[in-house]
Amino acid sequence: RKEVEQDPGPFNVPEGATVAFNCTYSNSASQSFFWYRQDCRKEPKLLMSVYSSGNEDGRFTAQLNRASQYISLLIRDSKLSDSATYLCVVFPYNFNKFYFGSGTKLNVKP
């Protein structure tokens, strides 16, 4: 079983839509969680960290469910510029390295 699993998509949504991605992880010792955004042929860039209490940054909301071992990312009022691949990343402290999901591709259409 993969350490981190994501639905690869693509998710095709119209501008203004709300879209949600989920990600599951297998290591219960995972301590830190992140969402990274990766544009085509570019490096991943940190979008937001995910905290146990959930956190929001503008149109983006991240949630963590430790009991079920999944994290989610909600994007409200989608913009064309949100089109990218979103990578779920977990950091199990007992392994001290980052595990990436394969990414979920989002296409926002006019």
Place this chain on the structure above:
Amino acid sequence: DAGVTQSPTHLIKTRGQQVTLRCSPKSGHDTVSWYQQALGQGPQFIFQYYEEEERQRGNFPDRFSGHQFPNYSSELNVNALLLGDSALYLCASSFDRAGYSEAFFGQGTRLTVV
């Protein structure tokens, strides 16, 4: 403040050759990790360097080796290149501390093996 820098940005090699990729971490970071990202896949962990030693290694053959220098910069070496080594190679730097640790990525080196 310079972020993570990698060189070269693009590289074309032939099968059997050897390649060296370079990475300078973000200022203040002491840990460098290397990832291989094939087209359409998420980054796969190759290895991590801390205090000039390989601390962790992913599921990659011994053809992949590395080094970290006293200034925390790092090199990734790949010997006897195969066509399947063609990928984007990403360097990520972070600061070693318990718990929370963001990673910042360089722009990557796109390696094509022909």
